[in-house]
Amino acid sequence: MKAEHINPFIISVCKVMKDMCMLDLKIGKPSMSNGSYPAETSIIKLGIVGNLEGEVVLNIDHPTALQIVSKMMMGPVETIDALGQSAISELGNMVAGNAATVFANSNIMIDITPPSYYAGADYKATVPEWFSIPFSSDAGNLSIDIYIKE
Template identity: 45%
Template structure:
């Protein structure tokens, strides 16, 4: 399996922290990247967005249920205690904004990518692919709340 060029991880992190700040007023702290087998437990919500073009791969943005509710609350500016269609739509749009911004950052570096529509899942899930190893970068905010950005890239140049 191929490895990921570190320069290709930074645009995802830049976009993620920027969108979390702008849309949710979250100052996320970037944690230490690690290789992770992309398996998620029952209480986890995952946004899956693929990308194609000069680089191909997928991003899995994972939140435990309380964190997903907190982020949806901040986006919708109202309390969210359980995820419903509206709050799932907000979370899905967050993923779309992060990846759209990521594509813009890559374009400034001369790398063109297109993103797929987001898919949101909840529950026990595992993902396998022929991409590079899954690199997980935790983003932490407000007392230990954590968002995991999982990145796997094929055809890294």
């Protein structure tokens, strides 16, 4: 996996979380992942088409997702209901849209498919292995898992 295909997503996740949720993210050590997630996570899956093809999964621990949705809704949220799923999905959309802009600045044109929300146990990976970048914040942990066809 090339750094120029990963960095736009790292930049985007950090920017969107700072702008939308007032959260500063700390980047952890990247690793390879098989795409299986604990039941208590919120998963946002987005497809990538255009000059690059692949998938991106935003994986957010449940307590972190509650804090993020609370910040987005400007009030306490106790459960990830339909409105919470919509908010988390929109966050994924913003991350992908910002990444598309970063790619465009490097003359790599991509389009993003609409986000799909899954509870962790319901998500079935469609690719064999992901490049996973973990992040931590005051609200908790999340990761962005990326698969780009080479």
